[in-house]
Amino acid sequence: MGRQALLVEDDNAIATVIVAGLEAEGFAVAVRDSVAGRDQALSESAYDVMLTDVMLADGDGIDTLTQVRSAFPEMPIIILSAQNTLDTAVRATDGGAFEYFPKPFDLDEVVRAARQAAETRRSAALDSDEQQTGLPLIGRSQPMQDVYRLITRVLNNNLTVLVLGESGTGKELVAEAIHDLGNRKSGPFVPVNTAAIPRELIESELFGHEKGAFTGATARNIGKFEEANGGTLFLDEIGDMPAEAQTRLLRALQSGRIRRVGGNEEIDVDVRIVAATNRDLVPLISSGAFREDLYYRLNVVPIKLPPLRERRDDVEALARHFLQKAAQDGLPRRTLSKDAARLLEQQSWRGNVRELQNLVYRAALLARNDTIDAETIVGVLDDSASDSEPFHGAGQGNIAGIVAQWLETHSFRDGELYHAALGELEKPVFRYALERTAGNQLKAAQLLGINRNTLRKRLLELEIDPEEFTPG
Ligand SMILES: Nc1ncnc2c1ncn2[C@@H]1O[C@H](COP(=O)(O)OP(=O)(O)OP(=O)(O)O)[C@@H](O)[C@H]1O
16 A cells, blocks of 8 residues: 655645655655645545645645644644744744755655655654744754754754854854753753853862862852753853863763762753854864763764855845844834845855844944945944954054064963963953943953953953953
8 A cells, every 4th residue: 555645735836846756756645735625635535644835825834733733643744835934944843743844945855754754653743832933043044944954853852962153153042942942941041151161160160069179169059060950051162171071071961960079979960961162173182172972972963053154145134133133222223225235245244143243233323314224334344344453553564473573572381372372462452342342341242253251251361351441
């Protein structure tokens, strides 16, 4: 007895292609082009799998999925959608879809999914939780589609996720989305920025400590692991974790238990780990700075976020989103002209979405009219360009020349050179940013385009006192 598939699709061309693919795979396919036609077909025969479009002439193929699911809990459903938002992906999964394919899709993949679905026929209906609204991630470009698909695949399990991507690409936002939309949403979301915690405190911060574990441990302290029990622990900048903490983390991941610093008791913890890094971990493994076994433990489901310059299609939507946010934050309400949007799309966005966000806020503040036009953008871009040249006015020579000269006139012990030189470069940059923002670290971090915890930590290390820059 052959397998039966129901295809609900109102685009004839797409339907023809899918039918051909499914038939080649041994399916008998019934095609309907509306929600009503679908329901009629379902009432008349049984199907091993249903594939459905979202936007149909008489309704939304996802909104009514929950009913289909409860009437036919064993029939896997595959969603084919041209509305490529995370919202659609999540609504599809919440409605109990087996798989979600944004259009345009790869026919082979759809057919493969249909075959697998028919084989796995699920017995239980998935939770049909209330639909989520106000989803955080903006962008419908192809690279983001891949990200959304991966996100939906980890929502209802506890697999460890490693989010990779340059600074400002939205790694923390992805971690939050996984938590907020997943099966742990009623538990806590606990973010830890590994790079921002002094090395000697990191183990106690993560695992807690017992009273008297070290000088200054005047009371028992619960660590982030225990705090995240039942929820999600987001470990940001994982590449900066010191060796001892890595070993402890690996042990915790292997055993599902932790021990507080200075404690003997093993404590069970139920925590989903989402880790993130903007550094390439492979060279860190080769140089011995990152444990290979820990890398494999963390890298169960890698989600790579594309830099903004590789998804320019999303720039306009992001810019409009940030204008709305800016208005909610009390800035003047502005719109964006088409020319301005085109200009934004052409930028290189080395600071990624964070840089775009900062620029849009600045434009919202500085624009003279309700509409932000290309001219305003040029002005704001010029401003940021001079902000990123901390040495302007230093006169003769380029930065490389100045660095070379500085190196010539200093001596270093082994292992010191790189950090000493970078520190020298960072100092004037940070001082400049603090000067421009009157010592406001949050604004300085925004201007710099770096994480504010990273800034705080570096200021401590470089012995720069932000107070020095505050007025009065
Ligand atoms: N797809 C997106 N849609 C809307 N906002 C976004 C998106 N991606 C990033 N942002 C915003 O850009 C800013 C930077 O994002 P986030 O902090 O998640 O980046 P990150 O990759 O974790 O950066 P870092 O590595 O520097 O910590 C945040 O304000 C975030 O809300």
